[in-house]
Amino acid sequence: MTETARKRTVAPAWPLYLAAFVVAAVVAGAVAQSFTGGSLAALGIPDPGIATTFGLPALRGVAWLLMALATGSFLLGAFLIPPKQTQDDLNGALLTVDGHIATRTGAHASAGLALIGLVMIPLVLSDVSGQPLRTVFFEAAAWSQALEQVADAQVWLLVAIFAAVVAVGAYTATSWWSQVALLIGSIVVIMPIALTGHSATGGAHDYGTNSLIWHLVAMLLWVGGLMALTAHALRRGPHLTQATHRYSRIALFSVIAMAASGVVNALIRVRLEDLTQYNYGIVLIVKTVGIVVLGVIGYVHRARTIPVLEGEPTAFRRLAMGEVLIMAGISGLAVTLGRTPPPPPLDPNLTRMQVQMGYNLSEPLTWTNWVTMWRPELLFSVIAILLAVYYLHLTRRVDGWKASRTAWWLLGCATVVVTLSSGLGMHMPASYSVHMTVHMILSMGVPVFLVLGAPLTLISHAYPAGEFNPRMWAESFQRSKFLRVVTFPPVSAIQFLVFFYAMYIFIPLYELMISEHAGHVIMNAVFMVSGYFYFWELIGPDHIEGRVTAKTRLAWLWVSMPFHLFMGVYLMQLGVVMGEDFYNSLELPWDPDLLKVQKEGGGIAWASGSFPLVIVFGELFRQWLRDDRAETAEVDRHAEETDDEEWRRYNEMLAQFQNRS
Structure with missing residues (x-):
């Protein structure tokens, strides 16, 4: 392939990202908007206006994709493609051009997430109070009230702070180890959300919270990994076959984890007979089916394209972009669950223990x-x-x-x-x-x-x-x-x-x-x-x-x-x-x-x-004896090689001292 032809096959990734953000925002906003009337009436809250009822879920949908994009970008630079290296040691290894591009993408995504996190503070206040967004957005007192009284506002402030820290680190990162640290940091960003919401309250919330953590982390790796890998394919980056192999295994694990954790999370809050009777259950069914179907499509896609990637590098991106857009739609659908009233609880008469711990002890x-x-x-x-x-x-x-x-x-x-x-x-x-x-x-x-x-x-x-x-x-x-x-x-x-x-x-x-x-x-x-x-x-x-x-x-x-x-x-x-x-x-x-x-x-x-210390003391004593024996063996070996020269010199020194005395 000539250089001109190769350049024609290289495409920027930002149109794909933009399209994914639009899909997630529109799906989240439209679905949530269709449920708004019933939700507000059930809660007795005035309608705050479309800027809130549509804008809040739409921004949540974009925020989820930004979280995923940041995680996927750092995953690509840390474990999917290698850095520059001159020896079998990654300490001090610098990023390649593609690693730098992925890191900068993760930095932009984290910075965007930090901004959305700040905007969400007045948005959630508008949502729970029924005040129009224009009323609370420009009032410092409203921001203060939100942070003092609204738990979701506090959560989004934490998300904004964590994302800002990750963004600053990513903008200055140049080494392979920085990608590992940033990957961990990007997962930490999601934890304030994972530990709150429907799953963190009511009965069995220990199951709900733990399963949600699995669900969200798997989502970050699955969706974000594919977004980053597709961008790598669009720019004809090297090591695409190896990266796709690794991502395929991560994706398979993530799909299984998302499906299993989603089922657990649903069963602790929704009766099977209620799934089709409430909007929450319908959204949950559509989301679950979408995850399973998309997982199967993705697995078949990669199973067919990986063998031909070496000879036809453009094969991967043909369907991957479509997968990304479908994932964006599912992500947008998923965020509406946090705003959709769930069915009546399985047990409406919770004890204090169940509220505090999630279960009873007798x-x-x-x-x-x-x-x-x-x-x-x-x-x-x-x-x-x-x-x-x-x-x-x-x-x-x-x-x-x-x-x-x-x-x-x-x-x-x-x-x-x-x-x-x-x-x-x-x-x-x-x-x-x-x-x-x-x-x-x-x-x-x-x-x-x-x-x-x-x-x-x-x-x-x-x-x-x-x-x-x-x-x-x-x-x-x-x-x-x-x-x-x-x-x-x-x-x-x-x-x-x-x-x-x-x-x-x-x-x-x-x-x-x-x-x-x-x-x-x-x-x-x-x-x-x-x-x-x-x-x-x-x-x-x-x-x-x-x-x-x-x-x-x-x-x-x-x-x-x-x-x-x-x-x-x-x-x-x-x-x-x-x-x-x-x-x-x-x-x-x-x-x-x-x-x-x-x-x-x-x-x-x-x-x-006492018990572990017995093992520790025993192991340390064993290692001490081993080191001592090794040292003795080294001394004996040295003595044999030098014919006990040091011992002979020592005896000669003693003899000279004796003669002088």
Whole structure:
């Protein structure tokens, strides 16, 4: 193909983006507008005008696509196409031209999202108050009122702030690692929305919130990934075949996750017989069918085009642009669910416990009944199961992988599932002592088991060297400056202790975290991630650049552990009940002595570290002996090579000293 012909096949992506935004806005606005009359009448709110009734859902539709575009753009630069690299190490690797274009696209999308987030503040006030948008938009007092009294306004302010931070980072990003950080940041942007809305209220809201998180993250990866990949194909970017292969696997997982989480989210709020009786159910059916059909079409499309991409690069974009527009329509339809009144609740007589926790408890936790009480936890437990399956898949690709490492990893994953899905997880929000038990398991038990599974070493053995694949990503992470800083013993110990102390010293923070399901999600994540880095530095078999000797690590363990155990003593002596108002609001039928339960929790914090510390001390001692034996063997080898020259010189020195005396 001549250069002129190649240039004719290159097309800009912005018309596709613009068309997708228009489709999402029109679908969202039109569908919501058709339901507006009934919704406002049911709520007794005056009609604020078409600028709000059409504009609010339309902007939400555009906002969803901007979120997806930002995530997909950073996904493309981080994992779908490689950066510039001169060796098998991505640390310091700069972005290619296509990586820069994707990053700049993500920056523009994030900046646009930040602006929409700010505009949504007066829009949601207009929506809930019935005041025309022109009345509240230009009044500072109205903005202040919205942020003080309207939860959705606060949510969109957080979205705007997070998106602005991502945008600033993306405009200055030039390296591969920045894409990984920005990808994580773009997913964090959606969390304020994922943790609010219909799913975060009423009965079973733990199921609703966790399933919505899966749903929205999968949507970002699926829709955003295709938008970014289509743009890459339009500009005839390199590595299209490899990127399409990877995206196809991500898309398949995302479609399954969206369908499964959507079903769960619907079943906890809508009776099957009500689906066709209410607008909410009709929209839900159309959306679900659209996701499944589009997923099948996309899979067939990529299955047919991937084999011919090398010889015919334009094959992918023929149908991909149509997929993007259909996705935009489904996204626009989906945002109307947040404004469409759902059918009557499955249980209209919710107890205080159901309102606060999502479910009822009838008896306190005992040493035996925790194994008979089960409520599947849909976030971290599912992640643990997926990690276990992936680990077992990798072990099949590695000959001679130690069974002990597999056992440790599976034990860690199983511990997460049992802890969060059994009676322990169910009673965690209702009891301080159980909360502390779960905290100790997740921060000191699970991480110990997982690090001994050596997952990064397994990844390094399971994939070929010299390619842009998970092996290169894992080994680059092990050599990164970030990991050196986080696993530096003083830093590792401080990060492990600081959240523990902040959570239980600053009582208002504890009360805030336990009173919302979002708080429990954040706490559980921090417990495990913080503990993993701490114990990885201490005993993890995975390689860490510049790691200190086992003797030094053992000394740091002796130094840091008393600070951790001291918190238990502090809690046992504390005379103020932490979270008293929240625990009283649950109206538990067994009427616990809250101060006694809290002191029991302090005792658990003080004593529960003994079991994992036995493993940690044992592993550190074993590594110390191994290092000592290696050092002795090196000394012996050197002595043999030099014929004990140093020993001979030492004896000669002693003899000379003796003769002089």
